[in-house]
Amino acid sequence: MEARIVKKGQLSELLDKLAQEYDLVAPVQEETLTFFRKVSGAKDVFLEYTNSDVSPKGCFLPQNEKTFNYTYTGDSLEIVKPGDEKKTVLFGARPCDARAITTLDPVFEGEKFGDEYYSSKRENTVIIGLSCSKVLSTCFCYAFDGGPCDGTGSDLLFTEIGDKYYVEVNTEKGKVLADKYSQIFSSQGADQLAKGKEEIAKKLAGEFVRKVDLTGVKELLDDNFELPFWNGDDYKKCIGCGTCTYVCPTCHCFDIFDHTIGDFNGARFRCWDSCMYPEYTLMAGGHNPRPTRKERVRNRFMHKLKYHLDRYNMVGCVGCGRCIRKCPVNIDITKIINDLKEVAQNA
Amino acid sequence: MMGVIQQLREQAKKLLEEKKVDLVIGFGQGTELARTTPVFIDSPEGVSALTWGPFCANNLAKYLIDYKNAPGNVAVVVKGCDSRSVIRLLDDNQISRDKVVIIGVPCAGQLEWQKVAAEVKPGAGLKETADNGESFSVKTDAGDYSFNKKDYMLHRCLVCENPNPVISDITVGKELPVKNYEERFAEVSELEQMSTEEKSAYWDKQFSRCLRCYACRNVCSVCTCQVCVFDQMLPMWVSKRTNLSENTVFHITRAFHVAGRCVDCGECDRVCPMDIPLRKLNQLSPLGEFKPEDPEEFM
Incomplete structure (x- = not known):
């Protein structure tokens, strides 16, 4: 694998150049929070973050997306789709979030159901990952084969080593970008930093405090849709908000509806939706197959730990820990995994 | 403890x-x-x-x-x-x-x-806590x-x-001395000093962040409607689109709905994943005493 070096002093120059040529999306600080936003240059970028409060999945699946405008002229229906996606660079995605995008790919780019809106953004975006420098108490990416310096999903992965970034070139797309700015992405001496990166990865890997063991969990869920476990406290304490699903980097449910202006004009939108909401599964006739929080809470964890695996052979969680941090009542997926493991062992 | x-x-x-x-x-x-x-x-x-x-x-x-x-x-x-x-x-x-x-x-x-988690060694187990007046050990x-x-x-x-x-x-436990705080509404007073434009800009900034996860509503002990107006599908009073306009409708409608009934428990403020200062919004006293003849600047 190829590697390059970017001097820390040259990062601003790189970001400014990227912002000129691309839509640059990068972490920014707003009051107490960190978001991924389109920025005009290095001056807006905030790099002292552990992870953003909302994941950067919105680059590919925005919370609000207009899919087309329509006009009914009396005898025909005119549909106008938005223009081509702009060339975009997503800078500073943490390894968990970059990996999360690879769990969305098979959903939106499957053979059966390709999603042009997602695909065009995906094709036109270069993902520059940024290795973590700190492990939070809520982090557990290691449980899904991820890691604080893991390059899965990143076209380029930056790892901070002293006054330099060690840059791993993981894809052709990443190589094209690095070659384009070859004055900044230097090849000289890059290989010598590989060991330094490994050391950092090893050090950070030792900082995880959450023990997460998935042994037997999938098999248990395969055989048991109904488990007494789901009658426990977790659903009772759930307040049914959508926080966990909206901050999650792998949740991808959406709703589609039309916004009509007058009688003949309008636009079709798709917006994030949450399986935690009662109306998510509400049928036209009034029946709701997930009538209470119990079924909804179960669904969320079944999706993460079973359904996504069944469909795409990937766990639907990357261990970013956002849902743990943000849940108002401390519903904790790592506890649920460990509890399920215990149920499996005692079965 | x-x-x-x-x-x-x-x-x-x-x-x-x-x-x-x-x-x-x-x-x-x-x-x-x-x-x-x-x-x-x-x-x-x-x-x-x-x-x-x-x-x-x-x-x-x-x-x-x-x-x-x-x-x-x-x-x-x-x-x-x-x-x-x-x-x-x-x-x-x-x-x-x-x-x-x-x-x-x-x-x-x-x-x-x-804030506590940021100071304590990750993974540490809790043994005991105690109230020392000005601090907790x-x-x-x-x-x-x-x-x-x-x-x-x-x-x-x-x-x-x-x-x-x-x-x-x-x-359970010993009764604590009760204090009154003149500064209880200090943050609201600060807000009231602002011009209408400044207030509008302030809340626009806050509401534009809203994800519409409805944690504030769901945690609220005043929000007890069997079907919330924001969950209704037909008619859909507020769109699922999150933009300033829809978000503002949500927050202002909710603020009016809890006005006069809000018990200031502060849970909306605590659970908001986007740190929107909802307690400040619900503390805005004029909302609790709304009269049709009020001047529009009061918001």
């Missing part, structure tokens, strides 16, 4: 053993040192899960609605602020007084778990810490005038 925890467990055990209640809703240790999580205990053996301390920020009163049609009685552990919620639920006919046993615990304030298996209230406590607790529950059947 060990004494309080012990008494709490004894009282809960007694209630369950004597079949005075079928369920006790209280605080249990969470998955982070500085967090508790609601626990639902239905057997005397389960009471060891109960805990108490400066990490019990959640308002458990709203869970009473989930059990209003359950056959047995329910006990709930409340702080001063939460007890106001119980009164609200009673006044709104959401629960009946004879089905609820209120276990009140005088509360010296609640710490923000994220937190003993862990990775060392002892002290957190002064001024910097680490939830904002709402800094101006709390009800450290003791205002309604309870059983009180």
Whole structure:
């Protein structure tokens, strides 16, 4: 694998150049929070973050997306789709979030159901990952084969080593970008930093405090849709908000509806939706197959730990820990995994 | 706090053993040192899960609605602020007084778990907490810490005038001295000094961040409508689109709906994943006394 070096002093120059040529999306600080936003240059970028409060999945699946405008002229229906996606660079995605995008790919780019809106953004975006420098108490990416310096999903992965970034070139797309700015992405001496990166990865890997063991969990869920476990406290304490699903980097449910202006004009939108909401599964006739929080809470964890695996052979969680941090009542997926493991062992 | 925890467990055990209640809703240790999580205990053996301390920020009163049609009685552990919620639920006919046993615990304030977690060694286990007046001491298996209230406590607790529950059947722990705070509405007063344009810009900035996760509504003990207007599909009063216009409709409508009924428990503020200062919005006194002839600048 190829590697390059970017001097820390040259990062601003790189970001400014990227912002000129691309839509640059990068972490920014707003009051107490960190978001991924389109920025005009290095001056807006905030790099002292552990992870953003909302994941950067919105680059590919925005919370609000207009899919087309329509006009009914009396005898025909005119549909106008938005223009081509702009060339975009997503800078500073943490390894968990970059990996999360690879769990969305098979959903939106499957053979059966390709999603042009997602695909065009995906094709036109270069993902520059940024290795973590700190492990939070809520982090557990290691449980899904991820890691604080893991390059899965990143076209380029930056790892901070002293006054330099060690840059791993993981894809052709990443190589094209690095070659384009070859004055900044230097090849000289890059290989010598590989060991330094490994050391950092090893050090950070030792900082995880959450023990997460998935042994037997999938098999248990395969055989048991109904488990007494789901009658426990977790659903009772759930307040049914959508926080966990909206901050999650792998949740991808959406709703589609039309916004009509007058009688003949309008636009079709798709917006994030949450399986935690009662109306998510509400049928036209009034029946709701997930009538209470119990079924909804179960669904969320079944999706993460079973359904996504069944469909795409990937766990639907990357261990970013956002849902743990943000849940108002401390519903904790790592506890649920460990509890399920215990149920499996005692079965 | 060990004494309080012990008494709490004894009282809960007694209630369950004597079949005075079928369920006790209280605080249990969470998955982070500085967090508790609601626990639902239905057997005397389960009471060891109960805990108490400066990490019990959640308002458990709203869970009473989930059990209003359950056959047995329910006990709930409340702080001063939460007890106001119980009164609200009673006044709104959401629960009946004879089905609820209120276990009140005088509360010296609640710490923000994220701030504490940032200081404590990750993965440390909690041993004991104690109130030292100006600060809380937190003993862990990775060392002892002290957190002064001024910097680490939830904002709402800094101006709390009800450290003791205002309604309870059983009180556990010593009653605390009550203080009045002239600065209780200081943040609102600051806001009121702003011009209409400044206020508008301020709230626009806050509302534009809203994800519309509805955590503020769902946690609120005043929000008890069977079908919320924002969940209605036909007609869809507010679109699922998150933009300033839709978000503002949501927040202002909710603020008006809770005006005059809000008990200032501050839970909306605590649970907001986007740190929107919702307590400040709901404290805006004019909302509680809205008159049609009011000048429009009051917002």
